[in-house]
Amino acid sequence: MRQFPERLLNGYNNFMSGRYADERDRYRTLAEAGQSPHTLVVACCDSRAAPETIFDCGPGELFVVRNVANMVPPYEPDNQYHATSAAIEFAVQALKIANIVIMGHGRCGGIKAALDPNMEPLSPGDFIGKWMSLVRPAADQIQSNDLMTQGERQTALERVSIRNSISNLRTFPYVKALEEQGKLQLHGAWFDISTGELWVMDAMTGDFMRPSDLATAAADSEPAA
Amino acid sequence: MRQFPERLLNGYNNFMSGRYADERDRYRTLAEAGQSPHTLVVACCDSRAAPETIFDCGPGELFVVRNVANMVPPYEPDNQYHATSAAIEFAVQALKIANIVIMGHGRCGGIKAALDPNMEPLSPGDFIGKWMSLVRPAADQIQSNDLMTQGERQTALERVSIRNSISNLRTFPYVKALEEQGKLQLHGAWFDISTGELWVMDAMTGDFMRPSDLATAAADSEPAA
Amino acid sequence: MRQFPERLLNGYNNFMSGRYADERDRYRTLAEAGQSPHTLVVACCDSRAAPETIFDCGPGELFVVRNVANMVPPYEPDNQYHATSAAIEFAVQALKIANIVIMGHGRCGGIKAALDPNMEPLSPGDFIGKWMSLVRPAADQIQSNDLMTQGERQTALERVSIRNSISNLRTFPYVKALEEQGKLQLHGAWFDISTGELWVMDAMTGDFMRPSDLATAAADSEPAA
Amino acid sequence: MRQFPERLLNGYNNFMSGRYADERDRYRTLAEAGQSPHTLVVACCDSRAAPETIFDCGPGELFVVRNVANMVPPYEPDNQYHATSAAIEFAVQALKIANIVIMGHGRCGGIKAALDPNMEPLSPGDFIGKWMSLVRPAADQIQSNDLMTQGERQTALERVSIRNSISNLRTFPYVKALEEQGKLQLHGAWFDISTGELWVMDAMTGDFMRPSDLATAAADSEPAA
Numbered sequence: 001m002r003q004f005p006e007r008l009l010n011g012y013n014n015f016m017s018g019r020y021a022d023e024r025d026r027y028r029t030l031a032e033a034g035q036s037p038h039t040l041v042v043a044c045c046d047s048r049a050a051p052e053t054i055f056d057c058g059p060g061e062l063f064v065v066r067n068v069a070n071m072v073p074p075y076e077p078d079n080q081y082h083a084t085s086a087a088i089e090f091a092v093q094a095l096k097i098a099n100i101v102i103m104g105h106g107r108c109g110g111i112k113a114a115l116d117p118n119m120e121p122l123s124p125g126d127f128i129g130k131w132m133s134l135v136r137p138a139a140d141q142i143q144s145n146d147l148m149t150q151g152e153r154q155t156a157l158e159r160v161s162i163r164n165s166i167s168n169l170r171t172f173p174y175v176k177a178l179e180e181q182g183k184l185q186l187h188g189a190w191f192d193i194s195t196g197e198l199w200v201m202d203a204m205t206g207d208f209m210r211p212s213d214l215a216t217a218a219a220d221s222e223p224a225a
Numbered sequence: 226m227r228q229f230p231e232r233l234l235n236g237y238n239n240f241m242s243g244r245y246a247d248e249r250d251r252y253r254t255l256a257e258a259g260q261s262p263h264t265l266v267v268a269c270c271d272s273r274a275a276p277e278t279i280f281d282c283g284p285g286e287l288f289v290v291r292n293v294a295n296m297v298p299p300y301e302p303d304n305q306y307h308a309t310s311a312a313i314e315f316a317v318q319a320l321k322i323a324n325i326v327i328m329g330h331g332r333c334g335g336i337k338a339a340l341d342p343n344m345e346p347l348s349p350g351d352f353i354g355k356w357m358s359l360v361r362p363a364a365d366q367i368q369s370n371d372l373m374t375q376g377e378r379q380t381a382l383e384r385v386s387i388r389n390s391i392s393n394l395r396t397f398p399y400v401k402a403l404e405e406q407g408k409l410q411l412h413g414a415w416f417d418i419s420t421g422e423l424w425v426m427d428a429m430t431g432d433f434m435r436p437s438d439l440a441t442a443a444a445d446s447e448p449a450a
Numbered sequence: 451m452r453q454f455p456e457r458l459l460n461g462y463n464n465f466m467s468g469r470y471a472d473e474r475d476r477y478r479t480l481a482e483a484g485q486s487p488h489t490l491v492v493a494c495c496d497s498r499a500a501p502e503t504i505f506d507c508g509p510g511e512l513f514v515v516r517n518v519a520n521m522v523p524p525y526e527p528d529n530q531y532h533a534t535s536a537a538i539e540f541a542v543q544a545l546k547i548a549n550i551v552i553m554g555h556g557r558c559g560g561i562k563a564a565l566d567p568n569m570e571p572l573s574p575g576d577f578i579g580k581w582m583s584l585v586r587p588a589a590d591q592i593q594s595n596d597l598m599t600q601g602e603r604q605t606a607l608e609r610v611s612i613r614n615s616i617s618n619l620r621t622f623p624y625v626k627a628l629e630e631q632g633k634l635q636l637h638g639a640w641f642d643i644s645t646g647e648l649w650v651m652d653a654m655t656g657d658f659m660r661p662s663d664l665a666t667a668a669a670d671s672e673p674a675a
Numbered sequence: 676m677r678q679f680p681e682r683l684l685n686g687y688n689n690f691m692s693g694r695y696a697d698e699r700d701r702y703r704t705l706a707e708a709g710q711s712p713h714t715l716v717v718a719c720c721d722s723r724a725a726p727e728t729i730f731d732c733g734p735g736e737l738f739v740v741r742n743v744a745n746m747v748p749p750y751e752p753d754n755q756y757h758a759t760s761a762a763i764e765f766a767v768q769a770l771k772i773a774n775i776v777i778m779g780h781g782r783c784g785g786i787k788a789a790l791d792p793n794m795e796p797l798s799p800g801d802f803i804g805k806w807m808s809l810v811r812p813a814a815d816q817i818q819s820n821d822l823m824t825q826g827e828r829q830t831a832l833e834r835v836s837i838r839n840s841i842s843n844l845r846t847f848p849y850v851k852a853l854e855e856q857g858k859l860q861l862h863g864a865w866f867d868i869s870t871g872e873l874w875v876m877d878a879m880t881g882d883f884m885r886p887s888d889l890a891t892a893a894a895d896s897e898p899a900a
Binding site: 455459465484500515518521575622 | 679680682683684686687689690691693694695699702703705706707709710712713714720721722723724725727728729730731732734735736737738739740741742743746748750752754755756757758759760761762763764765766768769770774776781782784785797798799800801802803805806807809847848849860862864868869870871873875886
Binding site: 363366370371372374375376377384385388389419420430431432435438 | 598
């Protein structure tokens with residue numbers, strides 16, 4: 001018979017003898033009382049950017065959606081399957097989370113594909129092509145800028161896409177209402193895989209900067225469009 | 226201005242001074258060479274069941290999709306947005322991952338909602354209701370069993386849903402082809418939040434058991450329907 | 451002449467030189483004073499699930515009924531022979547036992563037979579077919595669930611049958627009365643032959659769990675139907 | 676909530692750390708391969724006469740029916756529930772056991788009740804009264820013998836009842852046939868709780884004697900009626 005991957009079983013054994021052993025009571029309590037995470041993170045599937053790792057969060061803290069390129073589509077109540085919108089609805093309406101973080105990262109394969117005009121569909125169904133079309137207008141505009149390097153264009157679209165997802169979040173009526181009531185905060189973050197640096201979005205300007213630079217920068221900022 | 230959540234910034238500082246400091250080279254290499262994860266995990270958004278934590282995996286190992294109730298919809302090349310299908314396409318066709326693990330868990334809020342005949346939509350768009358309708362026939366059949374306890378029905382549907390997602394994976398032509406060629410293996414796993422136990426699916430029977438019990442049980446097994 | 455089985459005589463000699471030698475006084479006292487067991491166990495005939503072995507109990511502790519699939523039929527004062535009902539009556543009314551444990555187990559041959567729609571009678575009298583018809587409605591309902599594996603259906607029916615027997619116990623007027631007076635407690639247990647694990651029934655929900663998990667789980671439970 | 680009896684949980688823990696730990700492989704193998712017991716024992720529910728204890732048998736050896744006074748009713752294919760007959764059918768026809776042992780014991784409460792002409796029903800349903808009526812004619816005849824002491828009458832009926840059960844076994848067509856073909860052997864045994872002695876029945880004469888006395892006695896014996 002097919003075996004469960006050895007690497008995963010070994011990792012699980014490490015978990016059980018290490019982290020779980022240390023946090024047994026916490027897991028028990030979380031099982032009994034139910035989860036009450038403070039933050040919804042919309043992150044990328046990328047194997048190098050796990051939010052629990054980067055934010056060093058334990059069980060019960062982060063409700064995490066992961067899709068290719070950490071995107072939120074606009075609100076479309078069309079009775080189709082919407083994995084991401086369903087998770088947002090559940091996090092906001094059922095779990096009453098206090099924060100939503102759109103967490104992008106550098107060298108994102110999805111964003112890279114969106115910027116490639118010669119990208120062939122990965123399969124006839126072309127799910128990636130359709131999915132990345134969520135940033136199609138932005139990708140086209142950025143790609144047409146022949147003054148920026150390919151690396152600059154990629155970083156630019158990674159960040160534009162985060163702001164785009166935050167705008168899309170506000171098309172969800174309850175997200176918009178709760179944000180206006182001060183009960184829900186929307187944030188952007190971008191992780192640099194190469195240097196390990198986290199850049200967070202200034203909510204007023206939409207600029208990304210290191211947290212240490214954020215406070216000072218806020219003084220002369222203007223609202224993001 | 227709105228501050229980025231303090232808890233996350235503190236966690237990030239822990240990451241930088243701890244894990245990242247230890248794995249600086251690995252992150253650098255992963256940034257330069259690109260990711261090459263061995264496994265795609267389809268996991269739940271639940272804050273208590275992060276796959277990197279439970280499998281104790283480091284950066285670069287797991288390509289992770291997380292949606293409510295860790296579901297894979299059937300192959301539907303209908304030119305709509307399919308977050309999960311796009312991630313599967315990218316993982317299998319672009320990253321050439323060797324394993325797909327559907328990872329469910331106990332006390333899943335999505336599964337609980339699917340079993341509740343009186344569940345009200347969480348919002349007018351009812352994204353969760355539509356999303357969980359992926360297991361509607363199974364949920365109805367299991368809920369109609371009035372001999373099992375609510376806890377037993379929930380565990381049953383959590384496991385049926387994992388098998389259902391594996392069946393749906395096989396409706397993706399390239400997943401089916403690669404599996405038949407022995408280049409891709411499909412697995413199921415179920416994590417018990419309360420006890421920390423991992424139950425893995427016997428690929429032949431579809432039964433879930435502790436890994437230590439798996440090898441011996443394989444002898445007298447029959448293929449799952 | 452036909453010899454008494456050698457294996458049993460050898461085993462008896464072990465008993466005499468070992469356990470009996472150690473507990474001679476206890477056997478004498480029990481012979482003189484009569485038995486006063488604290489618990490009635492209704493167990494299966496299965497050779498792998500002897501209650502004295504699993505509960506490590508000595509002489510005088512457990513009054514034990516064993517029939518195929520550890521079942522209690524409903525109260526039927528019809529002047530027929532009722533081996534199990536007679537034992538219950540004797541244990542409760544004459545011996546005043548304080549607990550009744552219905553003890554099921556995994557891989558039960560009787561339950562397996564009940565789930566097999568093509569099961570042929572083992573003999574023209576079909577005693578097993580009739581006996582297992584005590585769980586016929588439950589077996590039919592569970593067998594009709596084509597989403598669960600055969601192993602899952604079997605475990606489900608093993609546990610449903612335990613709850614069914616406990617319900618049947620309450621149709622005995624004196625069992626019901628004594629339980630209501632707090633003088634008699636009804637319990638369920640399920641033994642996993644493969645792993646040696648004992649799962650006990652949460653009296654409120656009817657769910658089965660490892661004893662170590664039982665206390666914490668009781669908090670949010672509801673009464674079983 | 677009601678707790679599972681502490682004494683049983685402690686005993687189970689002893690089992691797990693002791694016997695099960697020693698016989699883990701045997702339990703696993705028995706779970707996978709199924710049981711194949713060599714002997715069916717029909718024993719009494721009495722807490723002082725557990726057959727696994729007295730024959731020092733391990734898991735997988737004895738298929739055990741236990742009812743009050745270890746009785747086998749005559750073959751009655753009347754479509755009623757017959758716990759004991761069902762177990763016999765399963766043991767002989769499905770498990771192909773090689774031996775049946777009817778195992779009685781001294782100071783049996785059921786036999787004592789059968790000998791008591793003033794015995795009141797233990798409850799209106801009088802299940803014990805009906806059940807013990809299986810030995811009613813024998814009990815009446817023995818009780819009318821006013822030359823024997825009460826103790827002698829009790830021992831006498833305990834042994835008569837064993838022979839009676841063996842006769843009843845032979846009313847099962849397949850038991851009779853298999854015995855005649857030499858594929859199944861029927862035995863009687865009687866356990867003296869007070870002294871720990873096992874008396875086995877001479878198949879030819881029906882007499883009970885210590886195993887050490889059996890061989891010599893066989894020489895001058897005659898068939899039992």
